[in-house]
Amino acid sequence: MSSKYWDAKDRIEKLYKLYPYADRTLILSTFPEKNWNAIAAFAHRRKIQRNAPHRLRKREYPKMNDITKNIIGWSIAWEGTISLYFQGRHEGKDQVQLFPSISIGNTDFSLLDKIIELTGYGHISKHTSYRSEENGKPLKKWEMRNHQEIAAFLSQILDYLPSKRKQGELLLEYVNSRLSHWRLSYTEREKDICRKMILLNKRGLKQ
Secondary structure: OOHHHHHOHHHHHHHHHHOOOOOHHHHHHHOOOOOHHHHHHHHHHOOOOOOOHHHHOOOOOOOOOHHHHHHHHHHHHHHEEEEEEEEOOEOOEOOOEEEEEEEEEEOOHHHHHHHHHHHOOOEEOOOOOEEOOOOOOEEEEEEEOOHHHHHHHHHHHHHHOOOOHHHHHHHHHHHHHHHHOOOOOOOHHHHHHHHHHHHHHHHOOOO
């Protein structure tokens, strides 16, 4: 996408209004042609700061019944990922950002919509459409990346995960840790959790 994308005055105005406090899902849906890294990079160039209060404000998240927990647990086991990944290293220094993520990919978009309808969690990513290797059909993802949302979600489904249970436990520990000291540097334990999760997902271990 050309840099001219941001030449539109209305887009700039929306970015100034939403970026400091709005939920990431709302921002992504407002600028569907751009992924989060591109939006954040442009906001940084414009010196638009992302503030923390909206992330730490108490929210009420949906309570899922046992049937829904069982369905979503198996869906994650079959087609999903529970991950914590890092981005960025600068001049040999370990200056990284850690990003939690829970997602389910599928070529049947109606199934992804159904997950949101059943659980009340996550969103359909508008920028992850790609072709699956098996049949060449477009594939999209239901996902969540908000720390509070992930904490509320994982605390309900851990006991319903037939696999990836260890990843779920580690990610829940991580997001709760970050929410307790949002602006501070990553702890050694948080970095260790990231390393362990990358290794678990790389090996494809079932926990």
